[in-house]
Amino acid sequence: MKRLLIIPVIALAMVACNKLNPLLSGEETPYGVPAFDKIQLSDYEPAFKEAVRQHQAEIDAIVNNPEEPTFENTLVALDRAGSLLEKVEGAFFNVLEADGNAEMDAIAERVTPLVTSLSDEILLNEKLFARIKTVYEKKESLGLNPEQMRLLTETYKSFVNNGANLNPEQKERLKEINQQLSLLSLQFGNNVVAETNSIKRFITDESQLEGLPEGAKAAAQEEAAAAGHPGEWLFTPKRTSFTPVLQYCKNRELRKQLLMDYTIRGNRDNENDNKSVINQTMRLRIEKAKLFGYDCPADYILNDCMAKDAKTVNQFLQSVWTPSLAAAKREAAELQKLMDKDLPGEKLQPWDWWYYAEKLRAEKYALNEEDLKPYFELSNVRRGVFGLAHSLYGLNFEPLQDMPVYNKEVEVFRVTDAEGNLVGILYTDYFPRAGKRPGAWMNNICSQYIDDAGVDHRPVIINVGNFNKPTKDNPSLLSMDDVETLFHEFGHALHGLLSHCTYKTLSGTNVPRDFVEMPSQFMENYCYEPQIMRTYAFHYQTGEVMPDSLIQKINNARKFNQGFVETELLSASILDMDYHCLTAADTIDVNKFEAESMQKMQMLPEIIVRYRSTFYNHIFTTGYAAGYYSYTWSAVLDSDAFAAFSETGDILNPDVAKRFRHMLEQGGTRDAQELWNEFRGRPADPKYLLEKKF
Numbered sequence: 297m298k299r300l301l302i303i304p305v306i307a308l309a310m311v312a313c314n315k316l317n318p319l320l321s322g323e324e325t326p327y328g329v330p331a332f333d334k335i336q337l338s339d340y341e342p343a344f345k346e347a348v349r350q351h352q353a354e355i356d357a358i359v360n361n362p363e364e365p366t367f368e369n370t371l372v373a374l375d376r377a378g379s380l381l382e383k384v385e386g387a388f389f390n391v392l393e394a395d396g397n398a399e400m401d402a403i404a405e406r407v408t409p410l411v412t413s414l415s416d417e418i419l420l421n422e423k424l425f426a427r428i429k430t431v432y433e434k435k436e437s438l439g440l441n442p443e444q445m446r447l448l449t450e451t452y453k454s455f456v457n458n459g460a461n462l463n464p465e466q467k468e469r470l471k472e473i474n475q476q477l478s479l480l481s482l483q484f485g486n487n488v489v490a491e492t493n494s495i496k497r498f499i500t501d502e503s504q505l506e507g508l509p510e511g512a513k514a515a516a517q518e519e520a521a522a523a524g525h526p527g528e529w530l531f532t533p534k535r536t537s538f539t540p541v542l543q544y545c546k547n548r549e550l551r552k553q554l555l556m557d558y559t560i561r562g563n564r565d566n567e568n569d570n571k572s573v574i575n576q577t578m579r580l581r582i583e584k585a586k587l588f589g590y591d592c593p594a595d596y597i598l599n600d601c602m603a604k605d606a607k608t609v610n611q612f613l614q615s616v617w618t619p620s621l622a623a624a625k626r627e628a629a630e631l632q633k634l635m636d637k638d639l640p641g642e643k644l645q646p647w648d649w650w651y652y653a654e655k656l657r658a659e660k661y662a663l664n665e666e667d668l669k670p671y672f673e674l675s676n677v678r679r680g681v682f683g684l685a686h687s688l689y690g691l692n693f694e695p696l697q698d699m700p701v702y703n704k705e706v707e708v709f710r711v712t713d714a715e716g717n718l719v720g721i722l723y724t725d726y727f728p729r730a731g732k733r734p735g736a737w738m739n740n741i742c743s744q745y746i747d748d749a750g751v752d753h754r755p756v757i758i759n760v761g762n763f764n765k766p767t768k769d770n771p772s773l774l775s776m777d778d779v780e781t782l783f784h785e786f787g788h789a790l791h792g793l794l795s796h797c798t799y800k801t802l803s804g805t806n807v808p809r810d811f812v813e814m815p816s817q818f819m820e821n822y823c824y825e826p827q828i829m830r831t832y833a834f835h836y837q838t839g840e841v842m843p844d845s846l847i848q849k850i851n852n853a854r855k856f857n858q859g860f861v862e863t864e865l866l867s868a869s870i871l872d873m874d875y876h877c878l879t880a881a882d883t884i885d886v887n888k889f890e891a892e893s894m895q896k897m898q899m900l901p902e903i904i905v906r907y908r909s910t911f912y913n914h915i916f917t918t919g920y921a922a923g924y925y926s927y928t929w930s931a932v933l934d935s936d937a938f939a940a941f942s943e944t945g946d947i948l949n950p951d952v953a954k955r956f957r958h959m960l961e962q963g964g965t966r967d968a969q970e971l972w973n974e975f976r977g978r979p980a981d982p983k984y985l986l987e988k989k990f
Contacts (some may be wrong), residue, residue: 400731409478419455515767594873708721723757745803783822874896
């Protein structure tokens with residue numbers, strides 16, 4: 297009797313606990329978004345443990361099903377499993393990246409091994425793989441539609457690529473490697489955030505800021521006051537903080553100091569140093585690749601991308617690097633001549649490039665970035681990109697009030713189609729804060745899928761940025777680069793929002809990495825088009841639209857400094873490939889390795905690679921290992937895609953837009969090359985990118 301009484305007491309306690317935990321209670325929220333307003337830090341870890349338990353139980357149910365394996369009871373059941381874990385991850389990891397703190401970092405260190413271990417247990421489950429393999433081997437006789445066939449083949453391939461065919465000893469080692477890599481990824485990212493937050497440079501003498509625009513000075517003064525230094529000016533390694541100094545400040549030494557502050561992050565031999573993390577990461581990635589029979593991590597990673605292998609990527613990068621480097625050399629010579637007028641005998645350095653490029657831009661095109669910013673007020677730019685989505689796809693964006701958010705700066709929008717049907721929910725979070733990692737990104741909070749009853753569950757998407765915060769005198773004013781970034785991330789959001797797939801595994805942005813940047817970069821083309829600029833470029837004080845003469849100047853200058861831009865970008869891509877083409881990594885001298893990589897590619901000494909190794913989040917944290925090239929690979933696609941519109945004489949051509957939208961809606965349900973060829977009728981042509989850049 298005593299034992300019988302204990303079980304319901306425990307069960308009741310768990311139910312009570314779940315009711316108190318917003319992540320587990322099952323309480324309905326608007327549109328199924330996380331209850332950010334109710335979630336406490338103490339809720340996350342129990343929620344992860346329960347979600348992992350439930351997901352494992354769902355896998356056990358599939359594995360122990362006494363019925364013959366079928367597409368429905370194995371593949372569909374596997375795709376549907378883990379909904380609670382997706383909900384918990386969608387809440388926690390999005391907040392961790394955008395509004396984290398030391399407590400969340402500690403939670404992440406404890407829960408990440410749980411999630412990684414579960415993933416390994418699933419992907420290395422022999423009985424589960426046996427069921428999948430049984431269905432896979434008779435796939436031709438099952439009468440599957442194309443999307444079902446894609447789910448089956450991609451799931452089978454995923455299991456194989458993640459170790460299903462390894463022997464027991466290899467599987468155990470793979471689990472250990474994956475656990476260690478997941479923690480190293482967290483450590484690398486945390487170190488970059490800590491470094492970014494810890495490096496502060498206070499200026500006490502305003503004369504040191506000669507040339508710096510008043511808006512940038514005001515922002516720096518507010519930052520200093522918030523940091524307890526009223527009457528001073530604070531500059532940090534955040535791009536919104538130091539970039540105006542590089543562009544406008546006459547003080548060469550200050551420009552040098554701030555650029556070095558940015559480039560030295562993670563490389564100061566302190567508790568946040570990332571050189572050891574890189575060494576451990578590369579040793580493990582090489583060992584993992586060899587477990588699967590590959591010589592290097594790049595070939596292992598790329599086998600599931602459009603490019604397929606490292607040789608193809610390296611040849612592609614070299615084909616674009618050569619004209620980019622030549623353009624950068626011409627630009628450097630021009631800037632040196634300009635600098636000679638100011639500082640005869642001095643050699644152009646990386647901290648001089650932005651400053652003299654800005655002078656040259658003003659001289660050649662009568663264009664000054666500061667003249668543009670008053671026309672690029674953040675809310676207007678966002679309104680413009682919403683209007684573009686309406687023109688192309690008939691989408692409408694309605695601001696939602698009283699929605700649960702994790703920070704008061706976050707805004708939420710309900711997205712509907714031309715008929716008023718729900719397309720999805722969009723969160724935007726645009727301003728820097730101490731707990732936010734650098735950069736800009738899009739993530740899913742909830743994925744799109746169609747359930748067994750035919751109900752289409754619409755996605756919840758988030759766009760995050762680090763744009764200028766409003767000051768007491770001015771709203772958030774963007775640079776042209778910021779405008780481009782906002783359009784870019786919104787392109788990712790559209791890819792997620794427009795998804796119309798049956799299975800989560802294939803929906804939204806679940807496409808090859810060298811295809812995923814195409815929809816985002818495609819949107820960048822529009823931000824420069826005069827008819828689009830007139831929908832968002834309004835002077836924040838007068839409300840007047842940007843004059844045609846200024847719009848023309850912007851477009852006249854579009855090819856300006858593109859050698860620098862492409863060289864900075866491509867050098868990071870080549871550095872990434874150099875790391876991931878390594879076949880051994882007993883000990884990497886990170887600084888020496890990077891220097892040798894730059895020397896091998898004949899990098900200009902006047903340009904610093906976009907991401908130095910020790911803060912290269914893309915390849916050591918966010919899943920772009922052996923994949924940074926994909927931005928340029930996708931640029932070939934996006935330039936060609938935009939040409940499909942412009943060649944008709946109508947950049948909003950409804951017929952082309954319909955075909956392009958169809959490509960976005962497909963997610964990963966079809967081969968990316970097949971989708972592209974269907975849209976364009978041929979492979980992508982690099983000429984459109986080269987014409988746009990040079």
